[in-house]
Amino acid sequence: MAEIAVTSSQLEFTFDEIMTEDAYDEPLIAGGVRCHGGYTNGEYVSPRGAVRRPAIGNWQTRLAQAGEPLIAVPEKYVPPNYPSYPQAKFLLQEGIVEPVTRSLTIISIVEGFGARIREVEVPDFASEIEESVEGTALAHLTNGLFEAHARDEAGHRDQGGHKQMWEAARDVGLDKPEIPNDVLLRLMSGPGRGERKRLFPALSETMEGMITMMANVLIIETFAEGTFDWAQELLGDPEISADAERAAHIVNCVARDEVPHVDYLTVALSELRSRTLRSADGKQAFTGAEVIDTIFRQQLRGMATQRPRQNRERMREEIRGCIDDTKRASAIARTFEDLDTGWTFPHTDDEELDILLQPA
Numbered sequence: 001m002a003e004i005a006v007t008s009s010q011l012e013f014t015f016d017e018i019m020t021e022d023a024y025d026e027p028l029i030a031g032g033v034r035c036h037g038g039y040t041n042g043e044y045v046s047p048r049g050a051v052r053r054p055a056i057g058n059w060q061t062r063l064a065q066a067g068e069p070l071i072a073v074p075e076k077y078v079p080p081n082y083p084s085y086p087q088a089k090f091l092l093q094e095g096i097v098e099p100v101t102r103s104l105t106i107i108s109i110v111e112g113f114g115a116r117i118r119e120v121e122v123p124d125f126a127s128e129i130e131e132s133v134e135g136t137a138l139a140h141l142t143n144g145l146f147e148a149h150a151r152d153e154a155g156h157r158d159q160g161g162h163k164q165m166w167e168a169a170r171d172v173g174l175d176k177p178e179i180p181n182d183v184l185l186r187l188m189s190g191p192g193r194g195e196r197k198r199l200f201p202a203l204s205e206t207m208e209g210m211i212t213m214m215a216n217v218l219i220i221e222t223f224a225e226g227t228f229d230w231a232q233e234l235l236g237d238p239e240i241s242a243d244a245e246r247a248a249h250i251v252n253c254v255a256r257d258e259v260p261h262v263d264y265l266t267v268a269l270s271e272l273r274s275r276t277l278r279s280a281d282g283k284q285a286f287t288g289a290e291v292i293d294t295i296f297r298q299q300l301r302g303m304a305t306q307r308p309r310q311n312r313e314r315m316r317e318e319i320r321g322c323i324d325d326t327k328r329a330s331a332i333a334r335t336f337e338d339l340d341t342g343w344t345f346p347h348t349d350d351e352e353l354d355i356l357l358q359p360a
């Protein structure tokens, strides 16, 4: 593949440019599956990054030069993975593999769901945003950014993506564990999201829907950083991992691939934040900051409180479900809960969440 030079002032890119791959020496093969990305001089390099990577950097620089802050989820709001590393290690050492297998399988399925980002509808920016979006990440959402993201998550054609890489990490680390056949079923029948209440009914449904979806995915991607650390620690622990080095490496490749996702979503939402949004009927105007911050905070609060609680409840049930002897089940559950960090989202309903990163 030809080298593509991206100058630091370039802000417009074609779809094909955004998809451009680096010149790899060899592909990534994980658990026998050909995956995306590859190695250059022995270093793993993420897929579709030759142009996408510098492009996101250019949009970000432009925003910083305009003095606009970037939206971010501060670390203090990020729930630790549940079960924690000591909890999961304890279960594995007790020979209780299924809950951890299930957790890792759920991660792979959820990664695959990430492909739905390509279905996000984008409003007519020309009529719904007062300022121009020329030369922004926003203008490239449907011109490569969403599609590249979808391919990274679910794989594309003959290349596996994160879905397949997580399956590989699980199978390499836990030595091809038996996969419960109801993982997807239980996941789908879990607590639903219910109907979404419109926060800005004057905006077009497409505009609010797009912002909500992007905020939601950005928060999931940020929370996932804790999951990557957890999985690298756990699957990289030679006391319980069948191939610690390899399993941890595969997770590390996924973690690196997530960086452009967090970055482009951050830049695009922050670009929107610095603009003026028009209502669907054209009669009202909202500052982007008011809209984005309100939606982002609401999503963040919901996800940081509900998800840890649901995970806890699910895990408790699973542990009991996979041990026949009730006495042993209680003893295991007790030790397991003693290892709980007890993390809860430490912010009351009326407290404003701080979600901005000032430019350097």
Ligand SMILES: [Fe+2]
Pocket (backbone or CB within 6 Å): 111, 114, 152, 153, 162, 254, 258
């Ligand atoms: Fe992913």
Ligand SMILES: [Fe+2]
Pocket (backbone or CB within 6 Å): 114, 153, 221, 257, 258, 261
């Ligand atoms: Fe991602």
